[in-house]
Amino acid sequence: MRILIVNPPHPAIGSRIPDDHLPPLGLLSNGGPLIDDGHDVTLLDAEFGPMPLDEICRNIAAHAPDLLLLGHSGSTSAHPIAGKIAAGAKARLPNLKVIYGGVFPTYHWQDILRDEPQFDYIVCGEGEETCRDLVRALASDTDLATVKGIAFRRDGTPHKTPSREMLADLDAWRIGWELIDFARYSYWGGKRAVVVQFSRGCPHPCNYCGQRGFWTQWRHRNPERFAAEIARLHRDHGVEVFNFADENPTSSKKMWKRFLEALIAEKVSVTLVGSTRADDIVRDRDHLHLYKQAGVERFLMGMENTDEAVLSKIRKGGSTTTDREAIRLMRQHGMLSMATWVVGFEEETDRDYWRQLRQLLAYDPDQIQSVYVTPHRWTPFFGLAKGREVIQTDQSKWDYKHQVLATRHVPPWRVFVWVKAIEVIMQTRPKALWRLLTFRDPKLRHAQRWYYQMGRRVWFHELFGFLFRDKRLKQGPSVEAFWGESLEAHEEALAKPVRMTRLISEGRRSAPQVPAQ
Known part of the structure; x- marks a missing residue:
């Protein structure tokens, strides 16, 4: 066809x-x-x-x-x-x-x-x-x-029709790389780049996550074959940057270490960027040098909030102490840290934003990414937020970068001012600017300067959008009235295969060969 x-x-x-x-x-x-x-x-x-x-x-x-x-x-x-x-x-x-x-x-x-x-x-x-x-x-x-x-x-x-079992063997399905012109795609400041995926799923129960039920259990590709594919894309197509689409590629200490060692053995100079959890970084403190050797330049860590009570409520499973230690360890090993800060889990007050700013300053990350909590209908968080007021009914704005929910004590304009002010303070604080000027590693210096350049453009773009383009309701419907009843009962979209646990523990060394591309 x-x-x-x-x-x-x-x-x-x-x-x-x-x-x-x-x-x-x-x-x-x-x-x-x-x-x-x-x-x-x-x-x-x-x-x-x-x-x-x-x-x-x-x-x-x-x-x-x-x-x-x-x-x-x-x-x-x-x-x-x-x-x-x-x-x-x-x-x-x-x-x-x-x-x-x-x-x-x-x-x-x-x-x-x-x-x-x-x-x-x-x-x-x-x-x-x-x-x-x-x-x-x-x-x-x-x-x-x-x-x-x-x-x-x-x-x-x-x-x-009945749900399909999840794909147990991720190496059995090849990516159609021949569909793209590699020269058109770039990231990290004009470097040829692609998106890759070592694993699917996440073992953690964060109740606001829109991905958990879709992918169900955590699974991974064969570490050695995945490393070989990255090396081939670098050698054959000049790809320099590999952006991981994984929710949590480091979930298995053993399999992630195998991947790092396999990629190091390929002797290619590449850049790896992606997302992980702070507790995985702390867990791997004895072999973080392998991260750096393999090419990891930055990991985004979903810290979500700086309040322990909020972290417990959303089932994050982390702690502020672990978050700070992960940032310190990444800097010690020559990698950049990006802390994700999410606004809207609680009915915040101005005092809460001030406290969160102080906590972020104490974290001292290299980069931050502020996003707004977005209640997806199939997540447990939807049930907690179903009575909250929706101020953004344009579905195209439900992208984590726009306020969609009202807060009880702070109007939308002041929430926005707090978020934009915290971004400026975090990226222009003396420590951050000094590091920007004194990075010895040329790759990190390039990456951080690109981040500042893009961050400045995005900051003004979002400011313009808030002031002149976006339309918010002064009195909107509830989350449940806007979306309908909760779909949490259908959160797990896929059934689990009988042999899933054994396949993960074996690392699936016997995966079939990928056809030549």
């Missing part, structure tokens, strides 16, 4: 303003198996530009595919533009069939199929095997009820 995969543009995210773009790993992961099945597959990455809606639809019509595949990593806030693309494409190609995937459609499949006729099929959960089976069924006119993990309309009514 002739298949076009479209990566929708995401205009709501302020951090899109840098010139760097990263390839859509999730779509490439679905493209690889479809190519191997003999389908004619093309990727249209509309993030470049970003491409206007009419131009996207014209490109789709010119390609004249049998199937259109849509998905985005930020699927909640990208859903409105995905819907417009699907509708515009069908207006030009009435017989076109649209397959839609991502975290948001996985849980909102019933609403989407009821209200949005432009979507024909929804892939629920991990897409590699499910999308492959769905396309096979469509090509052979097989009964769709035999395909696990999809939703579609049966006699005009939304219908979902």
Whole structure:
């Protein structure tokens, strides 16, 4: 079949303003198996530009595919533009069939199929095997009820088939790297870059996380094969920066250490950036030198809040003491730390923001990232927040970078002022500026200066948006009235395979060979 995969543009995210773009790993992961099945597959990455809606639809019509595949990593806030693309494409190609995937459609499949006729099929959960089976069924006119993990309309009514087991062997499904031109993608200040994934899932029960139920259990790729793939992408395609999409790649001390040692043995000079937990950094204090040798330049650590009571309420499982120690250890070993600070877990007061600023100063991270708590309908946190007032009803703004909930004691404008002021104070404090000027490691000096440059552009972009572009309600609906009843009961989108525990413990050394790319 002739298949076009479209990566929708995401205009709501302020951090899109840098010139760097990263390839859509999730779509490439679905493209690889479809190519191997003999389908004619093309990727249209509309993030470049970003491409206007009419131009996207014209490109789709010119390609004249049998199937259109849509998905985005930020699927909640990208859903409105995905819907417009699907509708515009069908207006030009009435017989076109649209397959839609991502975290948001996985849980909102019933609403989407009821209200949005432009979507024909929804892939629920991990897409590699499910999308492959769905396309096979469509090509052979097989009964769709035999395909696990999809939703579609049966006699005009939304219908979902039984959930599919999670992918136990992540090495069995190759990424369709041939769908991209590597020269177009960069990160970290113009360096050729891609997104990769060592593992899926997270073993921690943070109740606000929108990813936990989607990926279910933590699983990992074979460490040596994953290291070999990174080395091949560097040697064959000149990729310098590898941005990890993992929620928590370091979950297994043994497997992560094996990966680091395997990558060091490949003797390639690459940059690794991603996210982890502060307690994993502290756990690995005896071999953090391997992180540096392998190429780790920065890890984002989700510290979420500086209040122990809040950390306990959201089931974070960390502590402020561990957070501070992780930052110190990373600096000691020549790596950058980024602390994520989330606003909105509690009904904060001005005093709380002042206390959080003082705590962040005590943490002394190299970088910070402030985001706003966003209650996804399928998370346990949704139940805690269901009575709170929504001030942002534009779904495209539900991207963690816009205030969507009101706070009881501080109006939105003052919350914004606190957040922007804390960002400025943290990045212009004397310690931070001194480090910026005196980094001996040229790679870290480049990375930190790029971060400051991009941070300044994003800061003014978000200020302009708050003042002149974004519209907030003075008296909005409750979270439950806006989204509907909780979907927490459906949080685990995928069933667990019987052999999952043994496969993880073995490290899956016997994975099949990846086809040449």
